[in-house]
Amino acid sequence: MDAAHDAADAGLNQASDDTLTAYADTKNAVIVTHDREFSQRRAKNVVGRHVQLRCPEWDAAALMDRLLDDIVDLLNIKPDVLIQVSAEGCEMHFPWK
Secondary structure, three states: OOHHHHHHHOOOOOOOHHHHHHHHHHOOOEEEEOOHHHHHHHHHOOOOEEEEEOOOHHHHHHHHHHHHHHHHHHHOOOOOEEEEEEOOEEEEEOOOO
């Protein structure tokens, strides 16, 4: 089961970003989002693993497919990281940067 369905099943559809972050972290899940505001907050205080897609939503699947190996490698470097993914590649942010 993916994290989105897992969070919905747990009744977290309307939960705050911090609650979703804590929940995903306890499940060892990765949050994947297009939400720039959410990602800006996470970049200031990275807790858990986050992937921000910096592309139009209709390009997300192709971008993830092309860069998935790089994304997975970066996610495995540290337990708390934000990875911004765009057509140019991946950029990592660590806690308190």
